[in-house]
Amino acid sequence: MTNTNGYLSGSNLERVLKNGHFAVTAELGPPQNADRSVIIKKSALLKGYCDGVNLTDNQTAIVRMSSIGAGAILVQEGLEPIIQMVCRDRNRLAMQSDLLGAYALGIRNLLCLTGDHQSFGNHPGAKNVFDIDSAQMVQMVSEMRDKRIFQCGEEMKGQEPRFFVGAAESPFAHPVDFRPYRLGKKVKAGASFIQTQIVFDIPAFKKFMEKVRELGIHKQTYILPGVSPLKSPTMAKYMRDNVPGILIPDEIIKRMEAAGAIWAGKSKDELTPEDKKARSKAWQAEGIKICIETIQQLREVEGVSGVHIMAIEWEEAVKPIVEGAGLYPRPVVPAPEPQADKN
Amino acid sequence: MIVAEQKTLEEIKTLVGSAKNVLVAGCGTCVTVCFAGGSREAAIVAAELRMASKLAGDAKAVADVTVQRQCEWEYLDEIAEQVGKVDVVLSLGCGIGVQAIAEHFPNAWVVPGLNTKFMGLPTEQGVWAERCAACGDCILGLTGGVCPIARCSKSLLNGPCGGSLDGHCEINSDVSCAWQLIYDRLTSMDKLEVLMDIQPPKNWKTSRDGGPRKIVREDLRLGKEE
Ligand code: SF4
Numbered sequence: 357m358t359n360t361n362g363y364l365s366g367s368n369l370e371r372v373l374k375n376g377h378f379a380v381t382a383e384l385g386p387p388q389n390a391d392r393s394v395i396i397k398k399s400a401l402l403k404g405y406c407d408g409v410n411l412t413d414n415q416t417a418i419v420r421m422s423s424i425g426a427g428a429i430l431v432q433e434g435l436e437p438i439i440q441m442v443c444r445d446r447n448r449l450a451m452q453s454d455l456l457g458a459y460a461l462g463i464r465n466l467l468c469l470t471g472d473h474q475s476f477g478n479h480p481g482a483k484n485v486f487d488i489d490s491a492q493m494v495q496m497v498s499e500m501r502d503k504r505i506f507q508c509g510e511e512m513k514g515q516e517p518r519f520f521v522g523a524a525e526s527p528f529a530h531p532v533d534f535r536p537y538r539l540g541k542k543v544k545a546g547a548s549f550i551q552t553q554i555v556f557d558i559p560a561f562k563k564f565m566e567k568v569r570e571l572g573i574h575k576q577t578y579i580l581p582g583v584s585p586l587k588s589p590t591m592a593k594y595m596r597d598n599v600p601g602i603l604i605p606d607e608i609i610k611r612m613e614a615a616g617a618i619w620a621g622k623s624k625d626e627l628t629p630e631d632k633k634a635r636s637k638a639w640q641a642e643g644i645k646i647c648i649e650t651i652q653q654l655r656e657v658e659g660v661s662g663v664h665i666m667a668i669e670w671e672e673a674v675k676p677i678v679e680g681a682g683l684y685p686r687p688v689v690p691a692p693e694p695q696a697d698k699n
Numbered sequence: 700m701i702v703a704e705q706k707t708l709e710e711i712k713t714l715v716g717s718a719k720n721v722l723v724a725g726c727g728t729c730v731t732v733c734f735a736g737g738s739r740e741a742a743i744v745a746a747e748l749r750m751a752s753k754l755a756g757d758a759k760a761v762a763d764v765t766v767q768r769q770c771e772w773e774y775l776d777e778i779a780e781q782v783g784k785v786d787v788v789l790s791l792g793c794g795i796g797v798q799a800i801a802e803h804f805p806n807a808w809v810v811p812g813l814n815t816k817f818m819g820l821p822t823e824q825g826v827w828a829e830r831c832a833a834c835g836d837c838i839l840g841l842t843g844g845v846c847p848i849a850r851c852s853k854s855l856l857n858g859p860c861g862g863s864l865d866g867h868c869e870i871n872s873d874v875s876c877a878w879q880l881i882y883d884r885l886t887s888m889d890k891l892e893v894l895m896d897i898q899p900p901k902n903w904k905t906s907r908d909g910g911p912r913k914i915v916r917e918d919l920r921l922g923k924e925e
């Protein structure tokens with residue numbers, strides 16, 4: 357058995373959090389093909405700027421390179437992967453076997469998710485699985501680690517997979533009043549860290565955290581609210597109107613619009629390609645600025661242990677955000693000394 | 700009840716094919732109540748087939764008959780003679796009715812005229828909705844009488860996913876979020892505490908995943924002769 361010196365997994369993310377640092381995680385969307393150079397290119401943009409990189413698992417039910425495959429490439433590249441796994445595509449057999457493989461490939465962090473319904477993706481005629489739900493997955497992988505048993509209760513002989521196990525929560529999805537309790541269930545199931553849906557509305561998030569603190573959940577898990585840089589006012593409105601659980605205050609929409617004000621009122625044909633480029637740059641700069649301010653405000657909220665930056669298909673934004681928020685360089689917490697097997 | 704929907708006439712025509720003598724068999728139970736395959740629908744489909752075949756210059760003899768329940772042998776015995784005389788039976792029963800005919804009349808060729816949809820109920824005139832997926836181990840006692848297996852798009856057991864919005868499921872704003880319904884009902888009954896325990900993984904063995912299911916009630920079986 358691996359001796360992890362008091363750590364559950366000994367992963368970099370776990371070490372950073374356990375030693376009281378404000379953690380930064382980022383996200384990398386694997387490509388819709390088998391090209392490893394995409395992962396390498398994107399990971400170069402994130403290296404050194406976060407403590408762990410989430411690899412999405414067939415996000416929005418669109419077939420992509422597997423999170424485990426992409427995670428293994430990250431390990432080779434010297435980054436710390438946080439693989440996501442959804443309940444939509446695998447039954448309990450497939451989950452457990454894939455996780456044994458993921459651990460053997462050097463992956464140490466796992467985020468357990470329900471998964472978007474397949475009707476959103478590019479294979480809407482697929483059969484879904486949902487054999488177990490995300491809370492049950494958290495419990496299963498925690499017990500594989502702590503009790504060395506498979507979900508069926510059978511004892512595991514040899515090396516158990518020791519993951520730092522996380523789960524997600526969407527603080528503003530409905531029914532809103534139940535969300536802190538649902539979070540509590542996942543933590544009770546064994547979630548050591550929580551990454552949330554993207555937060556823009558600080559007062560609403562504070563209200564959520566008040567309840568979380570009242571329930572004492574923040575003392576049993578590390579909570580990393582999600583943040584995301586906006587690219588344009590259109591994107592902001594789209595997210596606000598179409599993504600469940602994302603609240604964007606009018607004031608933020610107005611700021612994004614104001615950033616492009618000098619080009620406003622002109623029709624598409626009046627704008628030169630240079631205009632469009634400059635406008636896009638101005639919007640992006642404002643989006644990054646808002647994101648930095650959001651991080652700074654979230655940092656002040658009691659019970660928040662870090663942030664999860666979701667710069668979807670815009671990994672370049674992570675560096676200026678992390679630097680701008682004063683979170684660079686990332687802390688280095690030495691790995692525990694590997695010790696000889698006890699048995 | 701079992702809720703079904705008629706196949707299109709085009710598909711029915713294809714299924715009937717070149718058969719000359721056709722028997723349209725309706726069922727007097729569930730599919731009558733959901734207006735898919737009762738005596739009225741059987742008569743209409745028979746007339747449509749007659750008309751269509753006549754127009755196509757291949758006039759078929761199409762009769763129709765409706766039994767009380769296609770899913771019980773004794774009711775099927777009543778139509779044995781008619782079934783024996785035709786080239787094809789177009790069953791307007793649910794999938795069980797179609798199979799009952801195939802099983803009971805080994806020499807009959809039977810095709811389905813309906814698509815069997817789900818087990819549910821009419822929620823208003825002309826609207827039916829799914830309620831049970833026959834998982835074989837009912838948990839409605841834990842969820843305030845709202846089934847998350849059949850009514851949550853992801854069959855979640857520990858509460859709503861992140862896609863629940865304004866009472867709707869993420870897949871479609873016409874679909875109610877089962878977990879919002881469960882939450883509301885337990886709140887109004889002051890029984891929210893039942894949602895706080897982690898429900899363990901379900902044993903799907905009792906569901907279709909365990910293979911085709913069968914119930915044997917020894918107390919009801921006719922004694923075997925020694
Ligand atoms: S829990 Fe199972 S048996 Fe009960 S209503 Fe739902 S699907 Fe049907």
Ligand code: SF4
Binds near residue numbers: 851852854868869876
């Ligand atoms: S939105 Fe509600 S019904 Fe739909 S999958 Fe999520 S929890 Fe289930």
